[in-house]
Amino acid sequence: MPSEVADIALMTDTLGLRNSSSKPAALSSSSLVERAMAGDPAAFEELIDCHQRKVLSTAWRMLGNREDAHDAAQEVFLRVHKYLGGFRSHEDFAAWLYRIIVNVCRDHARKRGPRHQFASFESEREDGTFETLASGEDVEANAIKAQQRALIEQALDTLTTKERAAIVLRDLEGLSTEEVARALGSSQTTVRTQISSARAKIKQYRDRVLKRTRRG
Amino acid sequence: MKCRRVEKLIPLYVERDLETGIADRISSHLDWCGRCNWLADEYRESQSWLRSSAAPEFDAAALNAFKAGVLSRIAETSAKPSLIANLLQHLNRRQVLALSTAVLVVLGMVVLYVYQMRAKLGGPTPQIVDSRPSIEPGPAGIEENPREANSDKRRDSPKRRIYRSARNSGNALARRPAAQTDAKDRAPVVRASLSTVNSSGFGASPAILRIEIQTSDPNIRIIWFAPKETDSHQIKPATD
Numbered sequence: 001m002p003s004e005v006a007d008i009a010l011m012t013d014t015l016g017l018r019n020s021s022s023k024p025a026a027l028s029s030s031s032l033v034e035r036a037m038a039g040d041p042a043a044f045e046e047l048i049d050c051h052q053r054k055v056l057s058t059a060w061r062m063l064g065n066r067e068d069a070h071d072a073a074q075e076v077f078l079r080v081h082k083y084l085g086g087f088r089s090h091e092d093f094a095a096w097l098y099r100i101i102v103n104v105c106r107d108h109a110r111k112r113g114p115r116h117q118f119a120s121f122e123s124e125r126e127d128g129t130f131e132t133l134a135s136g137e138d139v140e141a142n143a144i145k146a147q148q149r150a151l152i153e154q155a156l157d158t159l160t161t162k163e164r165a166a167i168v169l170r171d172l173e174g175l176s177t178e179e180v181a182r183a184l185g186s187s188q189t190t191v192r193t194q195i196s197s198a199r200a201k202i203k204q205y206r207d208r209v210l211k212r213t214r215r216g
Numbered sequence: 217m218k219c220r221r222v223e224k225l226i227p228l229y230v231e232r233d234l235e236t237g238i239a240d241r242i243s244s245h246l247d248w249c250g251r252c253n254w255l256a257d258e259y260r261e262s263q264s265w266l267r268s269s270a271a272p273e274f275d276a277a278a279l280n281a282f283k284a285g286v287l288s289r290i291a292e293t294s295a296k297p298s299l300i301a302n303l304l305q306h307l308n309r310r311q312v313l314a315l316s317t318a319v320l321v322v323l324g325m326v327v328l329y330v331y332q333m334r335a336k337l338g339g340p341t342p343q344i345v346d347s348r349p350s351i352e353p354g355p356a357g358i359e360e361n362p363r364e365a366n367s368d369k370r371r372d373s374p375k376r377r378i379y380r381s382a383r384n385s386g387n388a389l390a391r392r393p394a395a396q397t398d399a400k401d402r403a404p405v406v407r408a409s410l411s412t413v414n415s416s417g418f419g420a421s422p423a424i425l426r427i428e429i430q431t432s433d434p435n436i437r438i439i440w441f442a443p444k445e446t447d448s449h450q451i452k453p454a455t456d
Contacts, residue, residue, distance in 0.1 A: 048283050056282065057271040066272075070282065077286040078293065085305050152269040170231075171266060177233055192228055199227035203262040 033093045037084050044084075048077055054173075055101055061168045062105040063112075064153050072108045076100050098175070098183040102165050109161050155205040163198040170195050217245045222252045230259045 032050070035043035055076050060069035079100050087096055156164055162184070169180045170191070177195070181188045222245050228234050229242050246253045274282075304312060429438040 045283070045287070048286060052279055052282060052286075053271075053274060056274055056279075060272045069272075073282065074286050074289060078289055081290050082293075085307075086309065149269045152266060155266070167266075170233075171263065172269075172271075192233055195231075195233065196224075196227040199231075199259065199263065202266055203227075203259055206262050206265055207258075 029093055030089060033084075033087070034089055037087065037089065044081065047080070051097060052077075055097070058098070058101050058168065058173060059105055061156070061172055062101070062165060063108060064157060068108055068112065072101075072104050075104045075108070079104065095179060095182050098169065098173075098179070099185070102169075102183050105165070106161060151209060155202045155209075158201050158205050159198050163194045163201070166191050166194040167198040167202070171199075217241050219245075219249060219252055222246075222249070223255060226252065226256050226259055230256055230263060 029050075032043055032046055036047050052073065055073045056069055059072040059076070060066060063069050063072060076097070080097065083100075087093070156167070159167065165184060166180055169175045169183055170177065175183065177188050177191055180195075181191045184191060222242055225234060225238065225242055229239060232239065234242070246256055307315065425442045427440050427442065431438065
């Protein structure tokens with residue numbers, strides 16, 4: 001039963017994030033948050049169920065590997081638990097959560113230092129990262145997908161931390177420029193500049209890869 | 217709009233991140249400019265390539281393990297919450313603000329009270345003493361090297377004298393009862409004596425004025441010499 005509730009809440013929350021006009025989604029999410037704020041542990045667990053996929057995937061896209069993403073996502077929920085008392089219930093919880101994700105990933109990237117070389121598909125398959133994908137029928141298609149994902153991650157690796165955060169939130173998570181600006185704590189103009197620069201760098205990287213492929 | 221400007225804005229144009237007016241101008245430019253149009257297509261392809269990466273997938277077991285990890289870490293951290301953290305958890309921002317303001321006010325009142333009490337008791341506040349010497353004629357002293365006297369004079373500049381006497385009075389205050397200190401501190405700290413020294417120690421130089429100053433510290437006495445003004449100092453007109 002709780003997992004069903006979590007799934008429904010996840011769906012409604014996703015809708016709420018993409019379309020702020022959907023009132024019921026916002027209401028269900030806010031009531032859950034209010035219960036968690038009141039100290040209800042079950043509500044907090046539901047909150048984790050609702051948002052853990054999103055937090056994990058965003059952290060993964062920002063940090064570029066599974067282990068770091070896992071650690072960062074745990075830290076995100078620890079901070080949510082710690083600072084939930086300071087959250088104003090009339091605010092957008094998803095925006096607040098994104099702000100925490102961005103800050104935690106930034107801290108994590110700073111602590112980690114220079115980025116690791118992105119893990120190859122083979123190594124990730126050995127680790128069991130792509131277990132779900134590899135269990136499918138078309139292994140070859142999955143391998144191509146994973147390779148493409150690795151290339152995209154490498155392209156994202158060419159960006160600065162701020163550019164990466166901006167492009168992940170805007171283009172991959174589908175937030176509006178205004179929401180990205182709020183999450184990053186900067187102006188919309190700054191976000192647009194970062195996004196523009198990031199898109200240009202990604203295009204450059206893709207062009208290089210395509211040239212190499214044609215030559216090879 | 218020129219191609220150079222359009223090229224800069226195309227990364228934003230392809231994802232509709234521009235204002236309507238600017239986007240319309242770029243659209244009309246792309247209608248006739250083949251090169252910019254080609255660039256816009258390139259960007260669109262690049263963006264669709266970027267989006268082709270599906271979100272990382274997590275199976276139910278991995279998610280359950282993750283959730284269990286989070287909850288155990290929360291249990292670890294919340295096992296021993298500090299008093300302040302515990303208090304803050306139960307208060308909202310306004311209450312925290314009100315509480316901190318109240319603490320500040322109480323702290324300020326305590327500081328004010330302590331300050332007033334110390335002022336009433338005549339606490340060790342620095343006093344500026346009258347450093348003007350009261351010149352008294354004294355017995356002729358021992359002859360001293362004028363150089364030493366000069367160095368003493370330099371060492372005992374008025375500022376240093378004030379500082380030293382203030383420090384001494386402060387030390388004395390720590391040892392003496394309040395009533396006694398009041399009477400002594402009000403008394404002039406520096407006493408001086410004036411005498412004339414024979415010129416025998418200085419060759420053929422005229423008589424020297426010896427000024428002796430006794431500071432509040434019995435170990436410190438300031439002595440300096442000055443040439444006495446005599447008629448011999450006056451310039452006499454040359455005579456045959």
